[in-house]
Amino acid sequence: MSQNEILQCRDVTVEFDGFKAVQGMNLDLHKGELRFLIGPNGAGKTTMLDVICGKVKPSSGRVTFGEKVDITKKPEHQIAEMGIGRKFQAPSIFSSMTVLENLEIAMRQKRSVAATLFARLSSEAKDRLHHQLDMIGLGDKSGHRAGGLSHGEKQWLEIGMMLLQEPEVLLLDEPVAGMTDKETDKTGELLHEIALKRSVVVVEHDMEFVRNFASKVTVMHEGKLLKEGSMEDVQGDERVAEVYLGKRRDDYASRSTA
Protein backbone atom coordinates (compact mmCIF):
# COMPACT_ATOMS: atom_id res chain seq x y z
CA MET A 1 0.00 0.00 0.00
CA SER A 2 1.56 3.32 -1.04
CA GLN A 3 2.07 6.07 1.50
CA ASN A 4 -0.72 8.17 0.17
CA GLU A 5 -3.28 5.37 0.20
CA ILE A 6 -5.86 5.20 2.95
CA LEU A 7 -8.00 2.27 1.83
CA GLN A 8 -7.31 -0.75 -0.31
CA CYS A 9 -9.99 -3.30 -1.23
CA ARG A 10 -8.48 -6.40 -2.80
CA ASP A 11 -10.32 -9.21 -4.53
CA VAL A 12 -13.46 -8.67 -2.50
CA THR A 13 -16.25 -11.17 -3.04
CA VAL A 14 -19.62 -11.06 -1.29
CA GLU A 15 -22.13 -13.88 -1.49
CA PHE A 16 -25.77 -13.82 -0.48
CA ASP A 17 -27.06 -17.40 -0.37
CA GLY A 18 -24.63 -18.39 -3.09
CA PHE A 19 -25.36 -15.33 -5.28
CA LYS A 20 -22.22 -13.27 -5.85
CA ALA A 21 -23.26 -9.66 -5.41
CA VAL A 22 -19.60 -8.60 -5.57
CA GLN A 23 -16.95 -10.64 -7.36
CA GLY A 24 -13.23 -10.02 -7.00
CA MET A 25 -13.65 -6.26 -6.68
CA ASN A 26 -10.63 -3.97 -6.23
CA LEU A 27 -10.88 -0.39 -5.04
CA ASP A 28 -8.05 1.84 -3.84
CA LEU A 29 -8.58 5.20 -2.27
CA HIS A 30 -6.03 7.94 -1.64
CA LYS A 31 -5.93 10.40 1.21
CA GLY A 32 -7.94 13.48 0.34
CA GLU A 33 -9.72 11.92 -2.62
CA LEU A 34 -13.33 12.29 -3.73
CA ARG A 35 -14.32 9.13 -5.60
CA PHE A 36 -17.61 8.45 -7.31
CA LEU A 37 -18.82 4.86 -7.54
CA ILE A 38 -21.35 4.37 -10.31
CA GLY A 39 -22.96 1.52 -12.21
CA PRO A 40 -26.39 0.18 -13.16
CA ASN A 41 -28.89 -1.09 -10.60
CA GLY A 42 -27.69 -4.18 -8.80
CA ALA A 43 -24.03 -3.63 -9.78
CA GLY A 44 -22.89 -4.09 -6.17
CA LYS A 45 -22.10 -0.48 -5.26
CA THR A 46 -24.01 -0.35 -1.97
CA THR A 47 -22.69 -3.78 -1.05
CA MET A 48 -19.13 -2.44 -1.47
CA LEU A 49 -19.89 0.41 0.93
CA ASP A 50 -21.41 -2.16 3.31
CA VAL A 51 -18.18 -4.16 3.16
CA ILE A 52 -15.99 -1.14 3.83
CA CYS A 53 -18.01 -0.05 6.88
CA GLY A 54 -18.24 -3.63 8.16
CA LYS A 55 -22.01 -4.08 7.79
CA VAL A 56 -21.46 -6.95 5.37
CA LYS A 57 -18.62 -9.46 5.67
CA PRO A 58 -17.04 -10.60 2.40
CA SER A 59 -16.61 -14.34 1.75
CA SER A 60 -13.11 -13.60 0.49
CA GLY A 61 -10.76 -10.70 -0.07
CA ARG A 62 -9.15 -8.05 2.08
CA VAL A 63 -9.93 -4.46 3.00
CA THR A 64 -6.88 -2.66 4.31
CA PHE A 65 -7.34 0.63 6.12
CA GLY A 66 -4.67 3.07 7.32
CA GLU A 67 -1.72 1.27 8.79
CA LYS A 68 -2.15 -2.04 6.98
CA VAL A 69 -5.02 -3.28 9.15
CA ASP A 70 -7.38 -5.78 7.53
CA ILE A 71 -10.79 -4.63 8.72
CA THR A 72 -12.93 -7.37 7.19
CA LYS A 73 -12.98 -9.33 10.45
CA LYS A 74 -13.68 -6.35 12.67
CA PRO A 75 -17.12 -5.44 14.00
CA GLU A 76 -18.93 -2.47 12.48
CA HIS A 77 -18.70 -0.23 15.57
CA GLN A 78 -14.94 -0.76 15.78
CA ILE A 79 -14.50 0.18 12.12
CA ALA A 80 -16.50 3.35 12.79
CA GLU A 81 -14.25 4.17 15.74
CA MET A 82 -11.18 3.58 13.60
CA GLY A 83 -12.38 6.36 11.31
CA ILE A 84 -14.70 5.06 8.61
CA GLY A 85 -18.03 6.90 8.65
CA ARG A 86 -21.09 5.83 6.70
CA LYS A 87 -24.08 7.95 5.87
CA PHE A 88 -27.19 6.19 4.71
CA GLN A 89 -29.84 7.71 2.47
CA ALA A 90 -32.41 8.50 5.13
CA PRO A 91 -31.19 11.20 7.50
CA SER A 92 -30.90 10.17 11.14
CA ILE A 93 -31.19 13.50 12.89
CA PHE A 94 -33.18 14.42 15.98
CA SER A 95 -36.12 16.35 14.50
CA SER A 96 -37.32 18.02 17.69
CA MET A 97 -33.89 19.39 18.57
CA THR A 98 -32.20 22.40 17.08
CA VAL A 99 -29.48 22.25 14.47
CA LEU A 100 -26.88 23.20 17.07
CA GLU A 101 -28.13 20.61 19.57
CA ASN A 102 -27.86 17.90 16.92
CA LEU A 103 -24.26 18.87 16.24
CA GLU A 104 -23.51 18.96 19.98
CA ILE A 105 -24.84 15.43 20.38
CA ALA A 106 -22.70 14.22 17.49
CA MET A 107 -19.65 15.85 18.97
CA ARG A 108 -20.20 14.27 22.38
CA GLN A 109 -20.53 10.86 20.68
CA LYS A 110 -16.88 11.01 19.72
CA ARG A 111 -15.00 8.97 22.27
CA SER A 112 -12.39 11.57 23.13
CA VAL A 113 -15.12 14.02 24.07
CA ALA A 114 -17.33 11.46 25.84
CA ALA A 115 -15.73 12.13 29.22
CA THR A 116 -17.21 15.60 29.08
CA LEU A 117 -20.71 14.32 28.42
CA PHE A 118 -22.28 16.34 31.21
CA ALA A 119 -19.77 19.14 31.20
CA ARG A 120 -19.90 22.33 29.22
CA LEU A 121 -18.17 22.14 25.87
CA SER A 122 -14.71 23.69 25.85
CA SER A 123 -14.24 26.84 23.84
CA GLU A 124 -12.20 24.82 21.36
CA ALA A 125 -15.10 22.38 20.93
CA LYS A 126 -17.49 25.30 20.47
CA ASP A 127 -15.23 26.76 17.79
CA ARG A 128 -15.28 23.45 15.97
CA LEU A 129 -19.07 23.31 16.19
CA HIS A 130 -19.40 26.76 14.69
CA HIS A 131 -16.87 26.04 11.99
CA GLN A 132 -18.90 22.94 11.13
CA LEU A 133 -22.13 24.92 11.09
CA ASP A 134 -20.65 27.37 8.59
CA MET A 135 -19.16 24.64 6.45
CA ILE A 136 -22.54 22.96 5.99
CA GLY A 137 -24.15 26.32 5.26
CA LEU A 138 -26.42 26.34 8.32
CA GLY A 139 -24.69 29.12 10.23
CA ASP A 140 -27.81 31.25 10.34
CA LYS A 141 -30.09 28.33 11.24
CA SER A 142 -28.34 27.04 14.35
CA GLY A 143 -31.41 27.70 16.52
CA HIS A 144 -33.92 26.22 14.05
CA ARG A 145 -35.64 22.93 14.79
CA ALA A 146 -33.97 20.24 12.66
CA GLY A 147 -37.35 18.79 11.69
CA GLY A 148 -38.27 22.05 9.97
CA LEU A 149 -35.24 22.10 7.67
CA SER A 150 -35.50 21.41 3.95
CA HIS A 151 -34.55 17.95 2.70
CA GLY A 152 -31.15 19.23 1.52
CA GLU A 153 -30.45 21.03 4.78
CA LYS A 154 -31.22 17.85 6.74
CA GLN A 155 -28.71 15.97 4.64
CA TRP A 156 -26.06 18.64 5.24
CA LEU A 157 -26.77 18.58 8.95
CA GLU A 158 -26.21 14.86 9.02
CA ILE A 159 -23.00 15.23 7.04
CA GLY A 160 -21.91 17.87 9.57
CA MET A 161 -22.73 15.49 12.42
CA MET A 162 -20.61 12.80 10.81
CA LEU A 163 -17.71 15.17 10.25
CA LEU A 164 -17.61 16.07 13.95
CA GLN A 165 -16.69 12.45 14.58
CA GLU A 166 -13.67 13.10 12.37
CA PRO A 167 -13.75 10.14 10.03
CA GLU A 168 -10.77 9.66 7.73
CA VAL A 169 -13.00 7.99 5.17
CA LEU A 170 -16.58 9.07 4.58
CA LEU A 171 -18.98 6.82 2.66
CA LEU A 172 -22.11 8.38 1.19
CA ASP A 173 -25.00 6.66 -0.56
CA GLU A 174 -26.79 8.89 -3.08
CA PRO A 175 -26.39 12.10 -1.08
CA VAL A 176 -28.21 14.33 -3.59
CA ALA A 177 -31.28 12.11 -4.12
CA GLY A 178 -34.38 14.28 -3.75
CA MET A 179 -32.45 17.55 -3.64
CA THR A 180 -33.21 20.64 -5.72
CA ASP A 181 -30.65 21.65 -8.37
CA LYS A 182 -29.34 24.39 -6.12
CA GLU A 183 -29.00 22.03 -3.17
CA THR A 184 -27.28 19.50 -5.41
CA ASP A 185 -24.65 22.04 -6.49
CA LYS A 186 -24.07 23.13 -2.90
CA THR A 187 -23.61 19.50 -1.93
CA GLY A 188 -21.02 19.02 -4.68
CA GLU A 189 -19.08 22.00 -3.38
CA LEU A 190 -19.37 20.70 0.18
CA LEU A 191 -18.01 17.29 -0.85
CA HIS A 192 -15.02 18.95 -2.50
CA GLU A 193 -14.35 20.92 0.65
CA ILE A 194 -14.59 17.77 2.79
CA ALA A 195 -12.17 15.98 0.45
CA LEU A 196 -9.49 18.59 1.14
CA LYS A 197 -8.92 16.80 4.46
CA ARG A 198 -10.65 13.45 4.21
CA SER A 199 -11.31 10.73 1.66
CA VAL A 200 -14.84 10.41 0.38
CA VAL A 201 -16.60 7.66 -1.58
CA VAL A 202 -19.95 8.58 -3.10
CA VAL A 203 -22.34 6.05 -4.63
CA GLU A 204 -24.36 8.00 -7.14
CA HIS A 205 -26.98 7.59 -9.86
CA ASP A 206 -27.34 11.23 -10.82
CA MET A 207 -25.03 11.38 -13.82
CA GLU A 208 -25.24 15.12 -14.20
CA PHE A 209 -24.02 15.51 -10.63
CA VAL A 210 -21.20 13.05 -11.29
CA ARG A 211 -20.22 14.89 -14.47
CA ASN A 212 -20.14 18.22 -12.67
CA PHE A 213 -18.22 17.17 -9.58
CA ALA A 214 -16.26 13.97 -10.18
CA SER A 215 -12.59 13.78 -10.96
CA LYS A 216 -12.14 10.03 -10.64
CA VAL A 217 -14.94 7.57 -11.24
CA THR A 218 -15.16 3.82 -10.60
CA VAL A 219 -17.75 1.91 -12.62
CA MET A 220 -19.11 -1.40 -11.35
CA HIS A 221 -21.14 -3.91 -13.31
CA GLU A 222 -22.45 -7.28 -12.10
CA GLY A 223 -20.29 -7.14 -8.99
CA LYS A 224 -17.07 -6.38 -10.84
CA LEU A 225 -14.89 -3.43 -11.66
CA LEU A 226 -15.74 -2.41 -15.22
CA LYS A 227 -13.77 0.79 -15.63
CA GLU A 228 -11.94 3.36 -13.57
CA GLY A 229 -10.67 6.76 -14.60
CA SER A 230 -11.65 10.33 -15.28
CA MET A 231 -15.24 11.14 -16.22
CA GLU A 232 -14.05 11.61 -19.81
CA ASP A 233 -12.41 8.16 -19.85
CA VAL A 234 -15.54 6.58 -18.42
CA GLN A 235 -17.94 8.38 -20.73
CA GLY A 236 -15.84 7.48 -23.74
CA ASP A 237 -15.79 3.78 -22.90
CA GLU A 238 -17.98 1.64 -25.14
CA ARG A 239 -18.43 -1.09 -22.52
CA VAL A 240 -19.65 1.43 -19.98
CA ALA A 241 -22.10 2.84 -22.51
CA GLU A 242 -23.36 -0.64 -23.30
CA VAL A 243 -23.98 -1.79 -19.75
CA TYR A 244 -25.54 1.49 -18.77
CA LEU A 245 -29.13 1.11 -19.96
CA GLY A 246 -27.89 -1.25 -22.69
CA LYS A 247 -27.93 1.67 -25.05
CA ARG A 248 -25.53 3.59 -27.21
CA ARG A 249 -23.15 6.03 -25.56
CA ASP A 250 -24.93 9.10 -26.91
CA ASP A 251 -28.16 8.13 -25.15
CA TYR A 252 -26.40 7.43 -21.88
CA ALA A 253 -24.36 10.62 -22.01
CA SER A 254 -27.36 12.84 -22.61
CA ARG A 255 -29.44 11.55 -19.72
CA SER A 256 -29.25 13.40 -16.46
CA THR A 257 -30.04 10.37 -14.33
CA ALA A 258 -29.62 6.67 -14.89
Ligand SMILES: Nc1ncnc2c1ncn2[C@@H]1O[C@H](COP(=O)(O)OP(=O)(O)OP(=O)(O)O)[C@@H](O)[C@H]1O
Ligand atom coordinates in the same frame (compact mmCIF):
# COMPACT_ATOMS: atom_id res chain seq x y z
N1 LIG B 1 -28.93 -8.75 1.84
C1 LIG B 1 -29.02 -9.23 0.60
N2 LIG B 1 -29.49 -10.46 0.35
C2 LIG B 1 -29.57 -10.94 -0.89
N3 LIG B 1 -29.21 -10.25 -2.00
C3 LIG B 1 -28.75 -9.01 -1.83
C4 LIG B 1 -28.63 -8.42 -0.53
N4 LIG B 1 -28.13 -7.17 -0.68
C5 LIG B 1 -27.94 -6.98 -2.00
N5 LIG B 1 -28.32 -8.07 -2.69
C6 LIG B 1 -28.24 -8.25 -4.14
O1 LIG B 1 -26.91 -7.98 -4.53
C7 LIG B 1 -26.88 -7.27 -5.77
C8 LIG B 1 -26.11 -5.98 -5.58
O2 LIG B 1 -26.88 -5.11 -4.78
P1 LIG B 1 -26.42 -3.64 -4.42
O3 LIG B 1 -27.49 -3.02 -3.60
O4 LIG B 1 -25.05 -3.67 -3.85
O5 LIG B 1 -26.34 -2.97 -5.84
P2 LIG B 1 -26.24 -1.41 -6.23
O6 LIG B 1 -25.22 -1.32 -7.29
O7 LIG B 1 -26.03 -0.61 -5.00
O8 LIG B 1 -27.68 -1.18 -6.82
P3 LIG B 1 -28.64 0.09 -6.74
O9 LIG B 1 -27.95 1.12 -7.55
O10 LIG B 1 -29.89 -0.40 -7.37
O11 LIG B 1 -28.78 0.47 -5.30
C9 LIG B 1 -28.32 -7.07 -6.19
O12 LIG B 1 -28.64 -8.09 -7.10
C10 LIG B 1 -29.08 -7.23 -4.91
O13 LIG B 1 -30.38 -7.72 -5.14
